[in-house]
Every structure is written in structure tokens, then in C-alpha cells.
Amino acid sequence: MTDPIADYLTRLRNAIKATHRIVEIPASNIKKEMTKVLHDKGYIQNYKFEEDGPQGTIKIALKYNPATKQNAIVSLSRISKPGLRKYVKHEDLPRVINGLGIAILSTSKGVMTDKEARTEGIGGEVLCYVY
Numbered sequence: 680m681t682d683p684i685a686d687y688l689t690r691l692r693n694a695i696k697a698t699h700r701i702v703e704i705p706a707s708n709i710k711k712e713m714t715k716v717l718h719d720k721g722y723i724q725n726y727k728f729e730e731d732g733p734q735g736t737i738k739i740a741l742k743y744n745p746a747t748k749q750n751a752i753v754s755l756s757r758i759s760k761p762g763l764r765k766y767v768k769h770e771d772l773p774r775v776i777n778g779l780g781i782a783i784l785s786t787s788k789g790v791m792t793d794k795e796a797r798t799e800g801i802g803g804e805v806l807c808y809v810y
Contacts, residue, residue: 681761683707688755688807694741695750706735712790713806714739716783720792722752722809758782758805768802780810 680686687710694702704710706728714737717723724742729735742751759765767773772793773782782793786803796803 682757684709684713684806685757685760687713688757691739691741691752692755694739695752698743698748698750700741700743702739702741704737704739706737709785709790709806710737713783716781716790716792717752717809720781720809752809754780754808754810756808758807765805766802767805769796769800770802772797772802773805773808775808776810780808783807783809 683705687704690702690704711728714723714726718726722742723739725740727738729738743749744751767784772784774793775782778794783806784791784793784796784803785806786796786799786801788799788801790806791799
């Protein structure tokens with residue numbers, strides 16, 4: 680697999696389209712950090728890391744509106760790809776839908792959102808946009 684982060688986002692996207700409650704994804708450190716960010720910002724309901732086998736898995740419980748059955752995540756898009764990395768300075772941090780969505784960044788201080796990176800005053804690699 681050349682791009683595990685794109686695989687992570689695609690598995691989430693497919694589970695949302697099929698209206699699954701739980702999705703299992705092979706684990707890695709960056710995927711674990713991205714899952715924590717999504718949970719902290721309220722895009723997923725819950726998550727659990729299972730250490731089975733050499734790699735382990737991440738079980739993610741997706742969040743749906745009980746009345747309309749619509750998911751909390753409308754769109755997931757990969758920005759920085761293996762063929763073309765996208766790095767930004769802290770002055771040029773992106774604003775997703777004018778601040779309604781989040782951009783997940785990989786910085787020197789760990790994986791964080793664009794708002795957190797703006798307050799820290801650091802830039803990094805833009806992994807994906809979520810709204």
C-alpha cells in the first residue's frame with residue numbers, strides 16, 4: 680500500500696455511504712492520532728484501539744443524527760499525497776469552509792487541527808480536510 684492515510688479516509692467514506700455503525704481500519708500511529716482528532720472535534724462517536732496481530736486495528740463508531748440519519752462527516756478529502764506533498768507555513772494555514780470544517784495537519788508537535796496549529800504558531804503538512 681503506497682498511501683495508508685488515503686486508505687483510512689476511503690474506508691471511512693465507504694462506511695458512511697453504506698451507513699455502517701462501526702468500521703475497522705488497520706492501525707498505525709498517524710491513523711491513531713487522526714482518529715483522536717476526529718473524536719475530539721465531534722466527527723465520530725467513539726473509537727477503540729485493539730492490539731491484535733502485529734499491527735492492530737482501530738474500531739471507529741460513526742456518528743449519525745438520530746432524526747435525519749445523516750452522518751456528522753459530510754466530506755473527507757486527502758490533500759497531501761505521496762506524489763505531491765503539501766506543506767504550509769503558519770501564516771498560510773488553510774480555513775476549511777470559512778472555519779466550519781477542519782484541516783488535519785502533521786506538525787513537529789504532533790497531529791493537530793488548523794486552529795490548534797494557528798494558536799501554536801507552527802506549520803506542517805496538510806493531511807486532509809474534514810467537514
